[in-house]
Amino acid sequence: MAREINKLTARFVDAANKPGRHSDGGNLYLSISPKGSKRWVFFYRIAGRQREMGLGSASRAGVSLATARERAADARAILASGRDPLEVKKTERRKNQDVPSFGEWADAYVETHRAGWRNKKHADQWAMTLTRYCASIRDLPVSEVDTDAVLEVLQPIWERLPETAQRLRGRIENVLDAAKSRGLRTGENPARWRGHLSNLLSKPKKLSRGHHAALAYAELPAFMAELKLRKSNAARALEFTILTASRTSEVLNASWCEFDFDKAVWTIPEARMKAGREHRVPLLT
Numbered sequence: 001m002a003r004e005i006n007k008l009t010a011r012f013v014d015a016a017n018k019p020g021r022h023s024d025g026g027n028l029y030l031s032i033s034p035k036g037s038k039r040w041v042f043f044y045r046i047a048g049r050q051r052e053m054g055l056g057s058a059s060r061a062g063v064s065l066a067t068a069r070e071r072a073a074d075a076r077a078i079l080a081s082g083r084d085p086l087e088v089k090k091t092e093r094r095k096n097q098d099v100p101s102f103g104e105w106a107d108a109y110v111e112t113h114r115a116g117w118r119n120k121k122h123a124d125q126w127a128m129t130l131t132r133y134c135a136s137i138r139d140l141p142v143s144e145v146d147t148d149a150v151l152e153v154l155q156p157i158w159e160r161l162p163e164t165a166q167r168l169r170g171r172i173e174n175v176l177d178a179a180k181s182r183g184l185r186t187g188e189n190p191a192r193w194r195g196h197l198s199n200l201l202s203k204p205k206k207l208s209r210g211h212h213a214a215l216a217y218a219e220l221p222a223f224m225a226e227l228k229l230r231k232s233n234a235a236r237a238l239e240f241t242i243l244t245a246s247r248t249s250e251v252l253n254a255s256w257c258e259f260d261f262d263k264a265v266w267t268i269p270e271a272r273m274k275a276g277r278e279h280r281v282p283l284l285t
Helices: 010-015 065-080 085-098 102-116 120-132 147-158 162-181 217-229 233-244 248-252
Strands: 020-025 028-032 038-046 049-057 265-268 279-282
Touching: 010 065, 020 065, 028 065, 038 065, 049 065, 049 085, 065 085, 102 120, 102 162, 120 162, 147 162, 217 233, 233 248
Parallel strands: none
Antiparallel strands: 020 028, 028 038, 038 049, 265 279
16 A cells, blocks of 8 residues: 555644644654744655654744645655765755855845945945844855745844844845846745735834924024024034034034035035935025
8 A cells, every 4th residue: 555645734734733743644744842843854764774854944934834745755756766865965055055155145245236325324234234133044055045044034123123124124135136136046035025024024013213302483593592602512513504404414524625615605515415416505694
């Protein structure tokens, strides 16, 4: 009688929580640890040795039952040819050594795009987030970054640092898209939101930065008069900011070479403007 296979159901896999091994047949098992983590395992014997090959996480965000069966079928075919599935897997990994790691590819991506970004701070933020928060996947070949790997990065900060997490997700997606464009990856992007991570992560929180309390317009003359009495540089900078209707950073980072006192014009270069265009401010009152 042929050995029974496909014993498990997707519903069982989703609900199962009893530690131990649950056979699907054909050497494929659902393995549940005492702490409740689930993974797919292919057990087989070759040359008198019992061996175990992991086929991926069996969590909701991991490898589905159907995919696990496909991987088990591939392993059985390799075994039937007289080869060891684990050794074949190691050989494939060695072949992939020419594929850059995610960290190497992410660093190269930042350097490639650095010149086109608005300012150095923006580029530094890309580099920092793709280094600090992606530590767990930086050594993975960029071709092997999957949904589980992306979730491992995002889940710890998704609720705690929502703005950072959302930006990081987009950056990972861009890096992996670039890798696919160079032929280093195939298939769908595991960091994409719509139709993928949107089903696995909570809806992003709407960000509300809030505003500083506003001064009533009628109170401005009295405020300016009081401000003039203060002798500090901070008071002069605030007064200048109000009179020129400028951004705080534009005033604080201004240099003398930007001011033409003969023409009474302050020219802010495009590199310091949020809009990326040169801005001229008349200084006459």
